[in-house]
Amino acid sequence: MTVLVIxxxxxxTLKASTLNTVAAAQKLGSDIHLLVAGHQCSGAAQAAAAVAGVAKVLVADAPHLAHQLAENITPVVVNLAKSYSHVLAPATTSGKNFLPRVAALLDVAQLSDVTAVVSADTFERPIYAGNVIATVQSIDPIKVMTVRTTAFDAVAATGGSAPVEAIDAGSDTGLASFKGQELTKSDRPELTAAKIIVSGGRALGSSEQFHAVLEPLADKLGAAVGASRAAVDAGYAPNDYQVGQTGKIVAxxxxxxxxxxxxxxxxxxxxDAKVIVAINKDEEAPIFQVADYGLVGDLFSVVPELIKELDK
Structure with a gap:
């Protein structure tokens, strides 16, 4: 079987999520092809060629693919997909945007948020906010899947030497156009790739206190900063800080x-974090049921004390 990873x-450069998706693909077949669709993307293509386990890199390079709009990247993937047994993409905002379109045009059911590969046609995925793991078998000729990247250890970014092949990039569908983007700039690690995350909830009380309490701790630990939905909805933190079912999945x-x-x-x-530390004044809070270490106390005194200890 030959597997296509988007x-x-x-x-x-490649995003870290691609390396996790290749790891999932390795459980499906020995031949893994990686599609790099973009514009002036030779840097990403060369990085893709170096990924361990990749047999071939396909490059679709054209101006209309510069921002990988779903409307333009979908026809490229659909045209390629008929030559593959499986088509995989990370279960990120991007993957969730275009891959359902691919599945619809191929007239197959999408397998979403796959967390384990049981066999070539059988997969596990969470439902009910992760309280239940469903085992799903697909009889579709092409399996179209988004992969929960936190469920698979990333393959090595170096060590491979895959050939790079240019393919037809198609044409602009004219269905959508890129107008602009606002990027959050931070010296801290990107949330989904961070090894350490400090997250805050509604109990912090205000945006000022959210940043004043959490950022010094995050700086000491070299951590990314996250937030619960309640904190984001209250305006304490921007949307891209949100961790959870309707935010970012982290491990x-x-x-x-x-x-x-x-x-x-x-x-x-x-x-799925390896070690969870919870700080909350309510000893009955559900967070303590999943925490490896729990500290019951007032966060406004506990966190500064913790920072002092880290200074020693």
């Missing part, structure tokens, strides 16, 4: 939950 990239080595009660929607996004 690379996520910024035209210059860091260490997750510090500060003032987060632990609603099931939040737990669905972070319970």
């Amino acid at each position: 690379a996520e990239h910024d035209n210059a 860091p080595s260490l997750y510090v939950a500060v003032g987060i009660s632990g609603a099931i929607q939040h737990l669905a996004g972070m319970k």
Whole structure:
């Protein structure tokens, strides 16, 4: 079987999610082809060629693919898909945007948020906010799948030497156009790739206190900053900080939950963390049921004390 993985990239470099998706693909077949669709994307293509386990890199390079709009990348993937047994993309905002279109045009059912590969046609995926794991068997001739990247350890970004082949990039569908983007700039690690995350909840009380309490701790730990949906909805933190079922799915080595009660929607996004530390004054808070270490106390005194200890 030959598997097609759609690379996520910024035209210059690969996103870390691509390496996790290749790891999932390795459980399906020995021949893995990586599609890099973009514009002036030779940097990303060369990075893709170096990924361990990739047999071939396909490059679709054209101006209308510069921002990988779903309306333009979908025809490229559909044209390629008929030669593959499986088509995989990361279950990120990008993958969730275009892959359902691919599945619809191929007249197959999409397998979403796959967390384990049982066999070539059988997969596991979470339902009910991760409280139940469904085992799904597909009889479709082409399996179209988004992969939960936190469920698979990333393959090595170096060590491969796959050939790079240019393919037809198609034409602009004219259905959508790129108008602009606002990027959040930060010296901290990107949330979904961070090894350590410090997250805050509604108990922090205000945007000022959210940043004043959490950022010094995050700086000491070299951590990314996250937030619960309640904190984001209250305006304490921007949307791209949100961790949870309707936010970002993370699985860091260490997750510090500060003032987060632990609603099931939040737990669905972070319970795969290797070590979870919870700080909350409510000893009955659900977060303590999944925490490896729990500290019952007032976060406004506990966190500064913790920072002092880290200074020693």
